[in-house]
Amino acid sequence: MGYGKVKRMMALVLACLCMVGQAAVPGTANAKGVGQPSQGMISKSKLAMYPNMAAQLKVTGVNAKVTWSSTDRRIATVMGSRGKNHQAAVIRTKDKAGTCKIKAKAAGKTYTCKVTVKKDSKVSRVKLLKVKKTSGKVEVKARIYNRSGKEYYYGHPYTVEKFVKGAWKKIAPSDDMVFTSEVISIPAHSKMDVSYTVSNGVGRKLFTKGVYRLEVNVTGPGMKHNYVLFSL
Secondary structure (H helix, E strand, C coil), rough: CCCCHHHHHHHHHHHHHHHHHHHHCCCCCCCCCCCCCCCEECCEEEEEEECCCEEEEEECCCCCEEEEEEECCCCCCEEEEEECCCCCEEECCCCCCCCEEEEEECCCCEEEEEEECCCCCEEEEEEEEEEEEECCCCEEEEEEEEECCCCEEEEEEEEEEEECCCCEECCCCCCCCCCCCEEEEEECCEEEEEEEEEEEEHHHHHHCCCCEEEEEEECCCCCCCCCCEECC
């Protein structure tokens, strides 16, 4: 065999070996993830909550519609979801302690968050007592529990939000509401009842049927949450 033919054959063999080597290098063909399936995940796999609370969960890494559900609606329910594919959802706990699972299904896969609702008899928080509604006003009564060993501080300003299309939307107060800068002390290991007329007169029309969140202006160490959920 002539020298020229041998040279051409060697060049051909080397070219083939280079092509095989490139195909064997991991990630070379999909350096930017092209053609690889997305790896979805849920924002929290475990969630500890107390009765009558709300929290948000979100699924990321999937490009498909997400369907949310609860394995025990007596413990926690899915209030609603938002986003192009309903990837974010708000869940609400009921008054019962226990454990359930919030499931998000998308593209044939299920993503799960274990929700544990704990008893709140020993924690500092704001609890709903009563909602009184008439054609002219809505009044919400709550109780502030300071179960810590330090002083809490409470003021009259508050905010009210309504759950609309998977998110909380602030409801503007009516013009006749007056806020004061007075600060009230709540001693350690004590409680205080508070009452809010969240709508009165013209502002009553803003409060239609739905779920609301009233945030109380109270601060102190160890406060688990300073809002109450109520329904109309």
